[in-house]
Amino acid sequence: MTIGHTLLGLLESGPRHGYDLKRAFDERFGHDRPLHYGQVYATMARLLKNGMVEVEGIEAGEGPDRKRYAITDAGITDVEQWLAQPEKPEPYLQSALYTKVVVALLTGRSAQHILDTQRSEHLRLMRELTRRKAGGDLSDQLICDHALFHLEADMRWLELTAARIDQLAEELTR
Amino acid sequence: MNPMTPTAPSAQGAHPGGNGAPLLSAAGLHKTYGATPALAGADFEIRGGEIVAVMGPSGSGKSTLLHCLAGIVSPDAGTVHYQGLELSALSDARRSALRRSDFGFVFQFGQLVPELTCLENVALPLRLAGTRRKDAEARAAEWLERLEVADIATKRPGEVSGGQGQRAAIARALAPRPRVVFADEPTGALDSLNGERAMQLLTAAARDTGAAVVLVTHEVRVAAYSDREVVVRDGRATTPAAAL
């Protein structure tokens, strides 16, 4: 699970409180979706149970934030294995869009129109990301670039499909 | 809007009920090369300071549209208006003068004069517009600096990388502060990192100087630097594809 591994990774540089972990996570990875405290504490409880972290100290006072967590050797090994494991390449079939195109062709509607609309919607988002990139630091740029390259790949598919729409229509009605 | 696909190379001139007249517009452009119709009824408009991407498949007529808009090519039919002037009504000499004073150009490659240094290349349009050498070169140096290639000033185009040369070309296009920059595949010869940087610098400089940009590209990541896009498709088709 990514959040767990990420929090573990953040702990490798030294023990931290839950609140501290949340802040460090949000700062680096939480641009769009900051973590909830509940998520942090639930995750830490699980990591604790699995022996990935241990409680290094509890400060006087109230609340769950008093616990200071430290990563264990098992935790370090777990981070290492997580990093070594490649992500599953998601072919991300354009199933919804493909389905719409086929239904449009089967029902005598304009499939080109669907593709055109999708293209400009994609480009609209790409513009937004490009603007965000211009105002951001390197980590913003890299995150936006990742999204941009994926959207670009979709755009290629849209382009190719648009160019072969007549052929597809023919095959469908054969 | 017609839900059916517009297949004629009609550039949807957006901004319905927009504020004032466009800076540059074209209506009903036709252009045929021999038996090849390159444009078949293309419309287009751009406002001052606007960045418009012109996209579409290879051979669809994008470059031809750009050439007509810039007064480099005369359409067989249709009109191009720039600030109320109809380009085809101008004499060749006036059209050339207008191109020099109001338009800037960035192409994919081969636009720098090989015998001149990069600094002299950037200064050239300023010199042609009557700026004294010293002033022209000082401004050229500022523009090279702004495009992050101050160090190539004394080199000739053959001695710099493609990315550096393209930045010099952008500096040269923008230094005379044109009202419209015509860019035809400006990043076509660059890798993605250089292309991105070139686009950032080009669009930032255009925004700062208030120049409009007609940006012909088939790369969507490049088009994403625009304010809006126009799709030229099947520029040779005079009849719309059968409605599906």
Ligand SMILES: Nc1ncnc2c1ncn2[C@@H]1O[C@H](COP(=O)(O)OP(=O)(O)OP(=O)(O)O)[C@@H](O)[C@H]1O
């Ligand atoms: N000077 C010319 N002489 C003859 N034919 C030409 C000339 N310029 C363009 N054409 C033809 O006109 C059509 C449109 O060409 P144009 O260069 O405008 O396309 P494009 O959209 O810019 O393509 P690309 O993306 O490949 O640059 C093509 O069929 C091309 O072969």
Ligand SMILES: [Mg+2]
């Ligand atoms: Mg072209």
